[in-house]
Amino acid sequence: MRTTIKDVAKKANVSTATVSLVVHGHNRISPETKNRVEKAIKALNYYPSKSARNLVSRKTGNIGFILTEDHFLKTEPFYTQIFLGTEFEARNQEYYILLTTIPTNFSKDDDLPRFILERSIDGLIIAGKVPDLFIEKIEPFNLPIVMVDYYTDHNAQSAVLIDNIGGAQQATEYLLSLGHKNIAFIGGDLEHPSISDRYHGFKMALEKNKKALNENLIVLTENATSREDGYHAAKFLHQSQTDFSAVFACNDAMAIGAMQYFKSTGIRIPQDLSIIGFDNIEGDLYQDPPLSTMSVPKIEMGQEALQQMVQILSNKKKVLKKILIPVELIVRQSTKQK
Amino acid sequence: MRTTIKDVAKKANVSTATVSLVVHGHNRISPETKNRVEKAIKALNYYPSKSARNLVSRKTGNIGFILTEDHFLKTEPFYTQIFLGTEFEARNQEYYILLTTIPTNFSKDDDLPRFILERSIDGLIIAGKVPDLFIEKIEPFNLPIVMVDYYTDHNAQSAVLIDNIGGAQQATEYLLSLGHKNIAFIGGDLEHPSISDRYHGFKMALEKNKKALNENLIVLTENATSREDGYHAAKFLHQSQTDFSAVFACNDAMAIGAMQYFKSTGIRIPQDLSIIGFDNIEGDLYQDPPLSTMSVPKIEMGQEALQQMVQILSNKKKVLKKILIPVELIVRQSTKQK
DNA sequence: CTGAAAGCGCTAACAT
DNA sequence: ATGTTAGCGCTTTCAG
Numbered sequence: 193m194r195t196t197i198k199d200v201a202k203k204a205n206v207s208t209a210t211v212s213l214v215v216h217g218h219n220r221i222s223p224e225t226k227n228r229v230e231k232a233i234k235a236l237n238y239y240p241s242k243s244a245r246n247l248v249s250r251k252t253g254n255i256g257f258i259l260t261e262d263h264f265l266k267t268e269p270f271y272t273q274i275f276l277g278t279e280f281e282a283r284n285q286e287y288y289i290l291l292t293t294i295p296t297n298f299s300k301d302d303d304l305p306r307f308i309l310e311r312s313i314d315g316l317i318i319a320g321k322v323p324d325l326f327i328e329k330i331e332p333f334n335l336p337i338v339m340v341d342y343y344t345d346h347n348a349q350s351a352v353l354i355d356n357i358g359g360a361q362q363a364t365e366y367l368l369s370l371g372h373k374n375i376a377f378i379g380g381d382l383e384h385p386s387i388s389d390r391y392h393g394f395k396m397a398l399e400k401n402k403k404a405l406n407e408n409l410i411v412l413t414e415n416a417t418s419r420e421d422g423y424h425a426a427k428f429l430h431q432s433q434t435d436f437s438a439v440f441a442c443n444d445a446m447a448i449g450a451m452q453y454f455k456s457t458g459i460r461i462p463q464d465l466s467i468i469g470f471d472n473i474e475g476d477l478y479q480d481p482p483l484s485t486m487s488v489p490k491i492e493m494g495q496e497a498l499q500q501m502v503q504i505l506s507n508k509k510k511v512l513k514k515i516l517i518p519v520e521l522i523v524r525q526s527t528k529q530k
Numbered sequence: 531m532r533t534t535i536k537d538v539a540k541k542a543n544v545s546t547a548t549v550s551l552v553v554h555g556h557n558r559i560s561p562e563t564k565n566r567v568e569k570a571i572k573a574l575n576y577y578p579s580k581s582a583r584n585l586v587s588r589k590t591g592n593i594g595f596i597l598t599e600d601h602f603l604k605t606e607p608f609y610t611q612i613f614l615g616t617e618f619e620a621r622n623q624e625y626y627i628l629l630t631t632i633p634t635n636f637s638k639d640d641d642l643p644r645f646i647l648e649r650s651i652d653g654l655i656i657a658g659k660v661p662d663l664f665i666e667k668i669e670p671f672n673l674p675i676v677m678v679d680y681y682t683d684h685n686a687q688s689a690v691l692i693d694n695i696g697g698a699q700q701a702t703e704y705l706l707s708l709g710h711k712n713i714a715f716i717g718g719d720l721e722h723p724s725i726s727d728r729y730h731g732f733k734m735a736l737e738k739n740k741k742a743l744n745e746n747l748i749v750l751t752e753n754a755t756s757r758e759d760g761y762h763a764a765k766f767l768h769q770s771q772t773d774f775s776a777v778f779a780c781n782d783a784m785a786i787g788a789m790q791y792f793k794s795t796g797i798r799i800p801q802d803l804s805i806i807g808f809d810n811i812e813g814d815l816y817q818d819p820p821l822s823t824m825s826v827p828k829i830e831m832g833q834e835a836l837q838q839m840v841q842i843l844s845n846k847k848k849v850l851k852k853i854l855i856p857v858e859l860i861v862r863q864s865t866k867q868k
Numbered sequence: 869c870t871g872a873a874a875g876c877g878c879t880a881a882c883a884t
Numbered sequence: 885a886t887g888t889t890a891g892c893g894c895t896t897t898c899a900g
Contacts, residue, residue, distance in 0.1 A: 194588075194649065196877055207887045212879060222885060239648050243584035244877035247892050252581065254626075265610060267812060269603045272610065276602065279630060283644055288592075291629050292617060306621055310577045311532065420816070474605060478758065534893055545871045550895060560869060582893035586876050872899080883888070 195236040204232035215240060254288045255501055256313040256335075258305065260296040263320045268445065268473045270490060271319050274340055277494020278317060285502050287314075298323045308333055315501045318342070321384060336504045340497045343385055343514070350504065352497045352515045356386050356470075359486040359519035360393025361400075363440055363468050366521055368401055371530035372438035372466060376409040378425040378450060379442035380417035387417065390442045390470060408434040417442060422449025430457060437465060437530050444469035444476055444485055451479060451526065462528035472522055481525035488519050533574040542570035553578060592626045593839055594651040594673075596643065598634040601658040606783065606811050608828060609657050612678055615832020616655060623840050625652075636661045646671055653839045656680070659722055674842045678835045681723060681852070688842065690835045690853045694724050694808075697824040697857035698731025699738075701778055701806050704859055706739050709868035710776035710804060714747040716763040716788060717780035718755035725755065728780045728808060746772040755780060760787025768795060775803060775868050782807035782814055782823055789817060789864065800866035810860055819863035826857050 201208045206225060213221050214229040221229075232238075246252055257278060263271045275291060282289050290313060292305045307313045308330060315336040318327075327346050330337075337349040367375050375398075382388040391412075398405055411425040422441060426449065429436070441447035447469030451461055459465050461481060469476065472487035496515060504511070539546045544563060551559050552567040559567075570576075584590055595616060601609045613629060620627050628651060630643045645651045646668060653674040656665075665684050668675075675687040705713050713736075720726040729750075736743055749763040760779060764787065767774070779785035785807030789799055797803050799819060807814065810825035834853060842849070 194877095197879095198877080208878075209880080209888075210886055213886085216879090220885065225886080241585070241877050242648060242650050243581050243590065244892090245879080246581035247579070247585050247877080247894090248879050250892075261614070264614065265607045267605055267607065269605065269607075269610075272603060272607075276599070276631065283630075286644075288628050288645065288650065290626050292621075293614065306624075307626065310580060312580050312626065532893095535895095536893080546894075547872080547896075548870060551870085554895090558869060563870080579893050582876090583895080584876095585878090585893080586895050588876075870900085872897105874895105874897090876894090878892090879890100881888100881890090884886085 194241070195238045197238070197240065199236055200229065200232045200238050203236060204229045251314050252312050253286070254290050254307065254313045255282065255498070256305065256307050256316045257289050257291045257319065258316065258322065259293055259319045260298075260322055261293045262296045264293050268471075268475070270471065270473070271341075273490035274319050274494040274497070277491035277496075278498040279494070280491070281495040281498035285498060287498070287502070294322065294326060298326045300325060300329075304329060308335070314505055317497050317501060319497075336501065338497045338500045338504070340493055341386065348512050350500050350511075350513050350515075352493050352500060352517060354386065354488050354493070355516045355518050356389035357393040357396065358516075359470060359488075360390040360440070361397040362393075362519070362521055363470065363486050364394050364397035365401065366523075367438045367440060367466060367468060367527065368397065368403070370438070370466065370527060373403070373530075374406065374409060374434075374436040375403075375438045375440060376411070376429055376434075376436045377440050377442070378411045378413075378422060378429065378446055380413045380421060380446070381415050382412065387442050394440055406434065408432055409436055417446050419445050419449035419452070422446030422451075423453045424449075426450035426453035430454070430459075438527070439465065439467045441467065441469045444471045444473045444483060447483055447485070447526075448475060448479060451483070462526055466527040466530070468527050470519075476524070479526070484524045484527040485522050486519045487522045489517060493517050532579070533576045535576070535578065537574055538567065538570045538576050541574060542567045589652050590650050591624070592628050592645065592651045593620065593836070594643065594645050594654045595627050595629045595657065596654060596660065597631055597657045598636075598660055599631045600634045602631050606809075606813070608809065608811070609679075611828035612657050612832040612835070615829035615834075616836040617832070618829070619833040619836035623836060625836070625840070632660065632664060636664045638663060638667075642667060646673070652843055655835050655839060657835075674839065676835045676838045676842070678831055679724065686850050688838050688849075688851050688853075690831050690838060690855060692724065692826050692831070693854045693856050694727035695731040695734065696854075697808060697826075698728040698778070699735040700731075700857070700859055701808065701824050702732050702735035703739065704861075705776045705778060705804060705806060705865065706735065706741070708776070708804065708865060711741070711868075712744065712747060712772075712774040713741075713776045713778060714749070714767055714772075714774045715778050715780070716749045716751075716760060716767065716784055718751045718759060718784075719753050720750065725780050732778055744772065746770055747774055755784050757783050757787035757790070760784030760789075761791045762787075764788035764791035768792070768797075776865070777803065777805045779805065779807045782809045782811045782821060785821055785823070785864075786813060786817060789821070800864055804865040804868070806865050808857075814862070817864070822862045822865040823860050824857045825860045827855060831855050 197208045200211045317338050319340040321342045339351040343351045413421040469485040472485045476483040535546045538549045657678040659680045677689040681689045715732050751759040807823040810823045814821040
């Protein structure tokens with residue numbers, strides 16, 4: 193049998209209330225009693241029962257973490273890192289994270305995660321793009337929500353977002369500063385806020401530097417932004433016969449795919465062509481040459497999300513914040529002065 | 531305020547005890563009452579409070595899932611898939627999974643996961659290789675443990691394991707059946723049970739078929755078994771000038787790296803050299819040629835682990851089982867009749 | 869077949 | 885400064 197608050201009280205010769213106060217660090221307990229209680233706690237190796245606490249506090253101490261299956265199983269551990277960040281922070285903040293996935297094409301017949309139905313969580317962190325339908329369906333549960341790396345104002349929530357616009361500008365301007373005049377952009381589905389923001393950042397940088405936008409240098413694939421898509425985008429670009437000396441890929445996966453294509457045609461990187469990506473994934477380092485990119489602090493984003501959640505949970509007032517996480521230019525060997 | 535069992539009882543004109551019995555599907559309730567109660571539950575959208583249940587049952591309804599950080603963040607979503615399998619199954623079995631990582635080099639100064647210290651879990655699933663020290667440190671907590679894809683008999687637990695020996699034999703015999711006489715093996719740290727088992731399976735198949743083992747055709751890298759390691763192992767093999775027409779790599783990552791090296795030297799696959807891997811990771815399909823391999827059912831392994839845990843948790847008797855999950859030969863284009 | 873009631877371990881008024 | 889006590893929502897004997 194596990195030791196309970198009663199055991200501690202008995203051993204320390206106080207009431208359970210006193211023990212409870214000591215455990216919670218209330219200062220209206222005399223130092224001596226406090227000391228005695230603490231000793232008893234140590235001696236008995238007492239840990240308060242979560243269940244009992246939860247029952248009386250009407251909270252669960254759990255925070256749900258949701259992402260779509262494909263995001264979780266993706267080769268790049270992008271969301272996995274974000275999860276890890278929230279898990280790290282949850283340790284400090286005394287919360288547990290309940291991770292679950294939802295089908296990538298969540299449909300109206302799909303059940304909501306059990307922890308939502310059973311109300312086993314105090315709040316919900318949603319990472320990455322999820323179907324609108326899902327957001328709608330959880331609305332009635334009135335859970336505090338923090339989104340990470342995705343945002344929809346379908347119903348207002350707090351969000352932790354990458355500074356995609358700023359980062360894309362920075363990347364583009366870096367390329368410009370290297371003397372490149374004709375810069376191509378390869379990307380995917382503009383419905384995705386991250387991608388469209390990066391695209392915008394790219395255009396803004398050109399405008400700001402009074403460079404005309406050459407439509408032929410913009411290649412947007414239908415949907416995904418994988419290595420394969422990058423490969424094909426590069427091929428398309430190459431075969432369009434338009435002149436360019438640098439490529440800004442909307443993410444590293446596409447950049448890597450593109451690089452692979454260009455190299456296969458004999459184009460040398462960075463001598464003939466500079467390429468920069470976005471995300472800073474592990475694979476960048478194993479490329480030949482290693483890929484220049486914009487670094488996204490994934491762990492930190494996860495931590496930030498958890499902190500936001502804790503704030504929402506402790507203050508009653510619902511401050512809806514959008515937090516923009518800055519990204520950092522990482523120069524490696526895939527970019528070069530023209 | 532959330533609806534409680536009392537609300538349901540009042541609405542259905544019964545006692546809370548009756549509601550409880552209905553919820554648990556006891557059959558000593560008359561059909562009419564049962565019906566009435568069920569209607570009330572629906573109408574009020576009642577879900578029993580986990581905390582209250584946990585408190586009275588002295589269980590938490592949670593199962594911990596532990597892996598090392600590097601395993602979780604690996605590029606290949608191998609353990610991620612295993613986790614997903616346990617999570618899927620946990621949904622059926624009414625458990626929540628608490629996922630946490632431990633440092634890859636867990637040292638004696640590292641804290642144990644909070645959910646162990648606070649006893650917030652009923653059992654623990656450990657996936658992949660973890661430091662012995664960790665296993666030792668959790669022993670006093672006397673938690674039911676199920677290991678997945680790793681086993682140590684430091685203290686006896688149940689385990690869900692890949693049939694590595696059988697799979698390696700199968701792969702090797704397949705290569706033999708193709709007419710290959712000189713088959714190389716590339717692998718890593720034999721301290722790791724999976725790798726050493728695959729190595730043994732390889733040797734056993736040779737023996738069984740009365741083929742001598744050529745030491746020059748065995749390349750074991752120091753530690754890891756990544757693409758890079760495969761690349762270097764292949765290089766080493768190639769430069770040793772020993773004759774071989776087929777390679778069995780201890781996993782797909784190494785196989786892919788090896789293939790990359792061989793192709794770079796002009797060796798054609800499968801015309802000049804057959805390669806087979808192990809694991810069946812997603813990347814296999816994107817290789818040129820697509821990689822033949824032994825398929826490991828990761829999701830199923832996770833499910834199996836959870837089921838084992840539930841069994842242990844429901845029976846008091848601790849049956850320690852080792853479950854061997856069979857693997858399946860997948861023939862793609864990297865292997866060919868000699 | 870159903871209800872009354874004790875109690876799981878803890879917290880938070882309210883007393884003292 | 886500390887103790888008493890009434891719940892939190894549920895399960896589970898034990899009666900009826």
